[in-house]
Amino acid sequence: MPLKFPRRIQFITYPLPRTTNNLASFSSGSRAYHYNTSSSSPLLSRIFSLNHFPIGSHINFSTRPNGGETRASRSLIEDEEELSNWVTDLRPGSLRVHLTSDDDDDDVDRSRGRNQEFRGTRNKVDSFRENRFSDRDKGSNFRSSQSSFRGRKERSLGRDREGYKGLRKQRRGDVLDGESSDEDVKSLVMGGIGDLLSEEDEEEDEDHEFLKKKAASAFGFDKQKGVEARNDVKSSDSYLTKTRFDQYPLSPLSLKALNDAGYETMTVVQEATLPIILKGKDVLAKAKTGTGKTVAFLLPSIEVVVKSPPTSPDNKRPPILALVICPTRELANQAATEANTLLKHHPTIGVQVVIGGTRLGLEQKRMQTNPCQILVATPGRLKDHIENTPGFETRLKGVKVLVLDEADHLLDMGFRKDIERILSAVPKERQTFLFSATVPEEVRQMCLVALRRDHEFINCVHEGTGETHQQVRQTHMIASLDKHFSLLYTLLRAHIADNVDYKVIVFCTTAMVTKLVADLLGELNLNLREIHSRKPQSYRTRVSNEFRKSKGLILVTSDVSARGVDYPDVTLVLQVGLPKDREQYIHRLGRTGRKGKEGEGILVLAPWEEYFLSSLKDLPITKSSLPSTDPETVKKVKPLSYFTDLGVASRRLNLEWGIKLVENGMYQVQKALCHVEMRNKEAAYQAWLGYYNSQKMIGRDKERLVELANEFSRSMGLDNPPAIPKLILGKMGLKNVPGLRAK
Numbered sequence: 001m002p003l004k005f006p007r008r009i010q011f012i013t014y015p016l017p018r019t020t021n022n023l024a025s026f027s028s029g030s031r032a033y034h035y036n037t038s039s040s041s042p043l044l045s046r047i048f049s050l051n052h053f054p055i056g057s058h059i060n061f062s063t064r065p066n067g068g069e070t071r072a073s074r075s076l077i078e079d080e081e082e083l084s085n086w087v088t089d090l091r092p093g094s095l096r097v098h099l100t101s102d103d104d105d106d107d108v109d110r111s112r113g114r115n116q117e118f119r120g121t122r123n124k125v126d127s128f129r130e131n132r133f134s135d136r137d138k139g140s141n142f143r144s145s146q147s148s149f150r151g152r153k154e155r156s157l158g159r160d161r162e163g164y165k166g167l168r169k170q171r172r173g174d175v176l177d178g179e180s181s182d183e184d185v186k187s188l189v190m191g192g193i194g195d196l197l198s199e200e201d202e203e204e205d206e207d208h209e210f211l212k213k214k215a216a217s218a219f220g221f222d223k224q225k226g227v228e229a230r231n232d233v234k235s236s237d238s239y240l241t242k243t244r245f246d247q248y249p250l251s252p253l254s255l256k257a258l259n260d261a262g263y264e265t266m267t268v269v270q271e272a273t274l275p276i277i278l279k280g281k282d283v284l285a286k287a288k289t290g291t292g293k294t295v296a297f298l299l300p301s302i303e304v305v306v307k308s309p310p311t312s313p314d315n316k317r318p319p320i321l322a323l324v325i326c327p328t329r330e331l332a333n334q335a336a337t338e339a340n341t342l343l344k345h346h347p348t349i350g351v352q353v354v355i356g357g358t359r360l361g362l363e364q365k366r367m368q369t370n371p372c373q374i375l376v377a378t379p380g381r382l383k384d385h386i387e388n389t390p391g392f393e394t395r396l397k398g399v400k401v402l403v404l405d406e407a408d409h410l411l412d413m414g415f416r417k418d419i420e421r422i423l424s425a426v427p428k429e430r431q432t433f434l435f436s437a438t439v440p441e442e443v444r445q446m447c448l449v450a451l452r453r454d455h456e457f458i459n460c461v462h463e464g465t466g467e468t469h470q471q472v473r474q475t476h477m478i479a480s481l482d483k484h485f486s487l488l489y490t491l492l493r494a495h496i497a498d499n500v501d502y503k504v505i506v507f508c509t510t511a512m513v514t515k516l517v518a519d520l521l522g523e524l525n526l527n528l529r530e531i532h533s534r535k536p537q538s539y540r541t542r543v544s545n546e547f548r549k550s551k552g553l554i555l556v557t558s559d560v561s562a563r564g565v566d567y568p569d570v571t572l573v574l575q576v577g578l579p580k581d582r583e584q585y586i587h588r589l590g591r592t593g594r595k596g597k598e599g600e601g602i603l604v605l606a607p608w609e610e611y612f613l614s615s616l617k618d619l620p621i622t623k624s625s626l627p628s629t630d631p632e633t634v635k636k637v638k639p640l641s642y643f644t645d646l647g648v649a650s651r652r653l654n655l656e657w658g659i660k661l662v663e664n665g666m667y668q669v670q671k672a673l674c675h676v677e678m679r680n681k682e683a684a685y686q687a688w689l690g691y692y693n694s695q696k697m698i699g700r701d702k703e704r705l706v707e708l709a710n711e712f713s714r715s716m717g718l719d720n721p722p723a724i725p726k727l728i729l730g731k732m733g734l735k736n737v738p739g740l741r742a743k
């Protein structure tokens with residue numbers, strides 16, 4: 001569904017050069033490609049050799065009463081680069097302070113690139129911009145001056161809004177000793193799912209061969225030859241196959257639940273992984289967003305539980321058999337909900353969620369009174385549970401299946417300490433599944449700490465198509481910071497005019513910037529909700545559920561919604577400002593175009609952020625010109641006919657809407673900014689500074705960083721940048737940098 005603009009506001013797109021990505025070695029153009037790796041696992045201690053920062057969080061869980069819905073819980077982590085995170089990162093040995101639940105955020109790699117020197121960033125960025133995007137201003141009438149925001153008097157309306165809550169939790173000191181080399185020399189004895197097929201060795205071998213052949217034929221290639229052997233699914237983006245679930249040895253109750261859920265045939269990733277997993281193998285699976293990875297790992301996990309002997313009711317610490325780790329609260333809750341769907345006819349199997357957001361004691365009590373066999377958790381909270389809940393670690397000794405959802409994210413530096421602790425708490429003799437839409441090469445090395453040496457890598461991403469969906473149109477726009485807000489507003493208005501059932505997600509860089517943008521768009525009377533880590537968990541859950549069911553709604557969010565969250569029928573994903581990395585861009589974009597549906601993604605960057613596009617060069621993203629929003633220009637050329645192709649029902653409405661579109665684009669945004677509370681602008685400024693300070697290419701030239709931050713401050717209508725406490729400036733390495741105001 002491309003954006004439709006009035007004639008004078010049409011975007012002109014310039015395709016970027018496209019190259020194939022680096023996956024040729026294991027992506028053969030077939031629907032899925034897997035290989036068995038037998039390379040030695042590097043030592044955990046070697047892989048995690050850098051300083052790490054343990055992450056703490058609260059604990060929360062819920063129970064699934066006899067097949068009912070998950071009452072949950074949640075918690076966890078948020079992918080943000082708030083200023084306070086900087087402070088805590090810089091104090092790895094400091095004691096953690098428990099804050100309220102809404103401060104309990106996702107843990108991220110906050111240390112990335114922090115202490116490295118980078119010289120000449122500005123020159124490199126500028127030269128990249130000049131060489132590659134010198135035509136970016138062609139066709140742009142976006143000429144409003146930065147100074148138009150200056151001199152504006154800030155007024156606070158004194159509304160009852162949440163403000164910046166100050167420094168977030170501080171982290172604990174390191175708690176885990178270095179792992180021995182035994183960690184990655186895992187036992188080949190298979191438990192769990194392998195039991196399904198391992199009554200006799202011979203039988204097992206036969207079954208193995210049978211399942212392998214089935215898998216090879218199912219996803220269209222012969223493993224030995226590595227060539228495509230099947231053409232029954234023509235579209236490279238087809239996510240469903242013709243393989244039925246009942247073609248595999250699954251329990252009848254699971255099959256019944258699948259049927260009830262309307263899951264008739266398998267998705268590509270389910271078809272590719274199930275036979276391998278049923279054989280007892282560890283699996284690393286890569287498949288595009290929205291193609292059913294959750295069912296792919298939950299279904300075989302449930303089968304393990306089904307096949308396990310029942311626990312005695314007298315057992316005070318009944319084993320947890322399947323442990324699923326997700327990076328965010330939203331995702332954990334969603335996985336638990338999907339598990340409950342699959343467990344509909346398994347009344348004796350329970351799911352709980354351990355994700356924080358509620359009081360620890362309450363959660364411990366629930367856990368005790370209603371023990372489960374399947375636990376879905378976020379890493380920081382799970383680690384807290386391991387360390388603070390009596391008997392919990394004993395229960396984890398029963399784990400037969402460990403799942404790392406969004407594996408690349410969980411294994412990157414932001415989570416590594418928690419994952420390290422969790423791995424030490426679960427048995428080595430287990431089956432492990434790692435799933436993600438993105439698996440960068442460097443993360444594949446880290447996967448070896450969790451997987452057995454003979455694991456299989458199953459890649460469902462076609463060669464040449466990149467990790468994004470072909471049916472999702474991707475464009476980027478380059479505009480100076482002072483134009484970002486009005487550009488965002490204009491894009492949203494245009495999309496709304498063109499899509500009756502619009503459902504838009506706007507991604508912002510940090511929680512406080514998200515709040516600012518939500519406040520602004522709210523002042524502009526757009527129908528929106530906001531989700532970020534500074535919102536209480538109950539609010540996040542409510543809004544998330546509401547957005548899932550809604551149409552005609554905009555969700556303004558931080559990266560808490562970037563990965564895994566399954567909102568159906570999202571029509572547009574708008575990313576404003578630098579995504580944390582290529583992977584985050586892909587996951588955010590993946591909130592649209594799910595289950596084979598169409599979608600659209602727009603990335604809005606400032607000129608000095610253009611360097612990021614080089615990391616997307618293998619994706620089909622094209623450049624789009626800016627819509628004209630300069631009121632002076634438009635006033636001169638706005639005959640009625642100008643607005644007639646907006647796709648809005650009445651001519652009168654067209655006129656009103658069109659005038660508002662262009663005039664409000666700049667004027668209304670400036671006006672609305674005056675109504676946004678000062679403290680929210682201050683918080684956004686600090687968060688912005690913290691986020692970009694953590695971005696390698698930008699954060700290393702501190703003077704330039706401050707110049708840009710002050711440009712952002714002016715874009716909010718502030719004459720002077722807000723003052724920042726000296727202590728914080730010191731922690732950020734920004735003491736005495738010209739342009740900053742200290743207090």
Ligand SMILES: Nc1ncnc2c1ncn2[C@@H]1O[C@H](COP(=O)(O)OP(=O)(O)OP(=O)(O)O)[C@@H](O)[C@H]1O
Pocket residue numbers: 262263264265266267270287288289290291292293294295436437563564565566590591594595
């Ligand atoms: N076999 C199936 N048939 C039909 N729908 C399915 C099937 N399996 C899963 N789905 C549905 O597909 C949607 C996307 O699934 P899911 O959220 O697991 O995708 P994902 O691959 O994990 O995406 P992401 O990478 O964004 O996390 C869900 O709504 C799920 O219920």
